[in-house]
Amino acid sequence: MKKLLAILAATALITPVVTSVVSCGETEESMRNNPLLIGKGIDKSKAIDDSQPGKYGFTNFYIVGDSLSDTDGISNLIKTKFANSLVDLNVSLSGAYGYEKNNTHYSAFSNGMTAGTILSEKLGFGEMKPSNFLSKKEESNYGKNYSVGGATAAKLDLPTGILLNDATIDRQTEALISQHKINNNDLVFFEIGGNDLFSLIGFYGNEAKQTEFMKDSVDRVRTALFNLLNNGIKNIIFMTPPRMDFPPRYRHVFEDAKKPENLEAQKKADFIINICNEYYSKIMNVLNEVELYYPDSIQLYDLFKKTDELEKQFKDLVALDGSEAIINEAYSNGQSIEVKLNNEKVKFNTNPNADLLQNISGVINEFKGDIVFGAKNTLDITISATRNQTTISDRDEAMKNYFFTDFVHPTKEVHRLVSDILLGYAKELSKKWEN
Numbered sequence: 001m002k003k004l005l006a007i008l009a010a011t012a013l014i015t016p017v018v019t020s021v022v023s024c025g026e027t028e029e030s031m032r033n034n035p036l037l038i039g040k041g042i043d044k045s046k047a048i049d050d051s052q053p054g055k056y057g058f059t060n061f062y063i064v065g066d067s068l069s070d071t072d073g074i075s076n077l078i079k080t081k082f083a084n085s086l087v088d089l090n091v092s093l094s095g096a097y098g099y100e101k102n103n104t105h106y107s108a109f110s111n112g113m114t115a116g117t118i119l120s121e122k123l124g125f126g127e128m129k130p131s132n133f134l135s136k137k138e139e140s141n142y143g144k145n146y147s148v149g150g151a152t153a154a155k156l157d158l159p160t161g162i163l164l165n166d167a168t169i170d171r172q173t174e175a176l177i178s179q180h181k182i183n184n185n186d187l188v189f190f191e192i193g194g195n196d197l198f199s200l201i202g203f204y205g206n207e208a209k210q211t212e213f214m215k216d217s218v219d220r221v222r223t224a225l226f227n228l229l230n231n232g233i234k235n236i237i238f239m240t241p242p243r244m245d246f247p248p249r250y251r252h253v254f255e256d257a258k259k260p261e262n263l264e265a266q267k268k269a270d271f272i273i274n275i276c277n278e279y280y281s282k283i284m285n286v287l288n289e290v291e292l293y294y295p296d297s298i299q300l301y302d303l304f305k306k307t308d309e310l311e312k313q314f315k316d317l318v319a320l321d322g323s324e325a326i327i328n329e330a331y332s333n334g335q336s337i338e339v340k341l342n343n344e345k346v347k348f349n350t351n352p353n354a355d356l357l358q359n360i361s362g363v364i365n366e367f368k369g370d371i372v373f374g375a376k377n378t379l380d381i382t383i384s385a386t387r388n389q390t391t392i393s394d395r396d397e398a399m400k401n402y403f404f405t406d407f408v409h410p411t412k413e414v415h416r417l418v419s420d421i422l423l424g425y426a427k428e429l430s431k432k433w434e435n
Helices: 002-012 028-033 073-082 115-122 169-179 194-202 207-229 248-256 263-293 303-319 356-370 395-399 412-434
Strands: 060-064 087-095 099-101 104-106 186-191 236-239 298-301 334-341 344-346 377-386
Touching (some): 060 169, 115 186, 194 263, 236 412, 248 263
Antiparallel strands (some): 099 104, 334 344, 334 377
């Protein structure tokens, strides 16, 4: 992801960035004193009524979140944000990422449909198009999936923030409310926080930055929830992020911490556990506050507390074939990036250990030198999750026993399990009008 964002930061210097601000008219103090004011100033003049009868009485379904729900989300945000008369920018996910359906390629941080998109089909709403605050109705009806890979609740520092600060969770909910007319039986799947935890862990040793970032993140989750509820959403499935001692990303830290002599690893492991617990506790406080104003509106899928339960479900599923689940190791162990400018490959360092942020000036100069001014240029970026530097044609068969696609994203079988869990929560919400 860092490589992709480095490229985008470079591209931003040769393309004008469009910005849009939702004028809400609320002050921070007024929102603290009366959360029922949050989101009341969102402009809904261009909202469309695209409700339709779904199963269990639901009238619409939306997703807000990050890469756990992203299907063409980051690709769509990049294209709309950086599009201009000079450069047409296309980003796709391949290798162990993405999937084909009806002869169409979908970019996702898994090898199949995400839990949220599967839930959409189970509820009778079919495929979900992506959308963001830059999407225009004139091009087509707004999409309903606002999740974006890499998205956080909190704002991020540059260069990452060049793109992703337009996809913070509060911005996603503002876009949703501004683009769709809300009905009583609409449903929102709300998941965020994994990338916030990554950032907090990255601030190891910087307590001031941890405090600042955590406050911003929790405040924006609170704002996002009240944005939805204060504007008519009455049904939300909220999923907490997973514990960070579980994904392969930090597995080495916890393995090293088991060695008595490795005091630094023990200190880092304790920090990861403690910062995650603190964030989780603050998010739960927000949910408790929301419950006071909107009782029975949120069903909580507490993945943070139920990570072990999901792991067991996956192990049991794999065992049905007489196989053993692979949990501690991700399927992909590398990443390749192919960059084409006007259909010609641009030489680029694809070493997964290289940090292109250190070489960003060279990337900028390379792109600037190849841009043809006065003509429409096409920049195609393909990010592939790889295994041993190769892609495998029968990857789904090779991946079926793996819990993780890469260092943090689950495979399609895990998403399918989660979609079943989410459907149970949706059915629970529907009892409000069935009884």
